Amino acid sequence: DAGVIQSPRHEVTEMGQEVTLRCKPISGHDYLFWYRQTMMRGLELLIYFNNNVPIDDSGMPEDRFSAKMPNASFSTLKIQPSEPRDSAVYFCASSSGQAYQETQYFGPGTRLLVL
Amino acid sequence: GESVGLHLPTLSVQEGDNSIINCAYSNSASDYFIWYKQESGKGPQFIIDIRSNMDKRQGQRVTVLLNKTVKHLSLQIAATQPGDSAVYFCAENLSGANSKLTFGKGITLSVRP
Numbered sequence: 001d002a003g004v005i006q007s008p009r010h011e012v013t014e015m016g017q018e019v020t021l022r023c024k025p026i027s028g029h030d031y032l033f034w035y036r037q038t039m040m041r042g043l044e045l046l047i048y049f050n051n052n053v054p055i056d057d058s059g060m061p062e063d064r065f066s067a068k069m070p071n072a073s074f075s076t077l078k079i080q081p082s083e084p085r086d087s088a089v090y091f092c093a094s095s096s097g098q099a100y101q102e103t104q105y106f107g108p109g110t111r112l113l114v115l
Numbered sequence: 116g117e118s119v120g121l122h123l124p125t126l127s128v129q130e131g132d133n134s135i136i137n138c139a140y141s142n143s144a145s146d147y148f149i150w151y152k153q154e155s156g157k158g159p160q161f162i163i164d165i166r167s168n169m170d171k172r173q174g175q176r177v178t179v180l181l182n183k184t185v186k187h188l189s190l191q192i193a194a195t196q197p198g199d200s201a202v203y204f205c206a207e208n209l210s211g212a213n214s215k216l217t218f219g220k221g222i223t224l225s226v227r228p
Contacts, residue, residue, distance in 0.1 A: 004158075043159070045215070091159070103149060105161065106160070
């Protein structure tokens with residue numbers, strides 16, 4: 001299995017621009033999670049999906065952030081408009097959702113820099 | 116609110132020595148715990164897990180200990196190697212929380228040659 005795939009791996013953009021991050025979870029996993037990691041705040045859960053349906057988006061910072069999961073193999077996290085304080089590493093993770101299989105497997109992350 | 120926390124921000128050990136990384140959790144309803152390792156420039160990687168009905172679990176060179184009485188979790192790494200240098204996170208799953216994990220802030224393990 002290729003693991004969780006994220007793209008792009010690095011993104012540099014200017015303030016005000018739209019940013020779209022992409023994730024392909026591990027095949028067969030029913031849960032997908034988006035995290036943001038910064039030195040100051042550590043690893044924060046932004047939103048997670050179960051069977052393509054958003055379950056908890058309480059971690060989404062504000063309306064500039066949105067996430068979708070149109071099918072079981074693809075999810076996007078969009079920031080519009082982006083701001084310098086959005087600079088962080090964004091991780092996608094997936095898990096099986098089966099009983100006693102709560103382990104989340106992380107992708108390599110997207111390193112976002114907003115100038 | 117209840118959360119997972121780590122006692123020390125950094126830990127420096129001599130190569131070949133054993134390492135012990137500690138984690139305190141405050142939610143007594145958590146029933147599943149995981150240790151992750153994050154190397155520079157990479158995503159967190161699963162190391163080992165343990166359920167609340169156990170107090171010890173061993174893997175290859177790693178052991179996780181769970182003390183539910185004092186809500187304490189530890190990761191022991193035997194014969195620490197330079198490749199073990201990374202940030203380590205503990206995470207907890209609240210029973211019935213639909214696979215949602217709560218992560219601690221992380222501790223850096225630095226291995227001296």
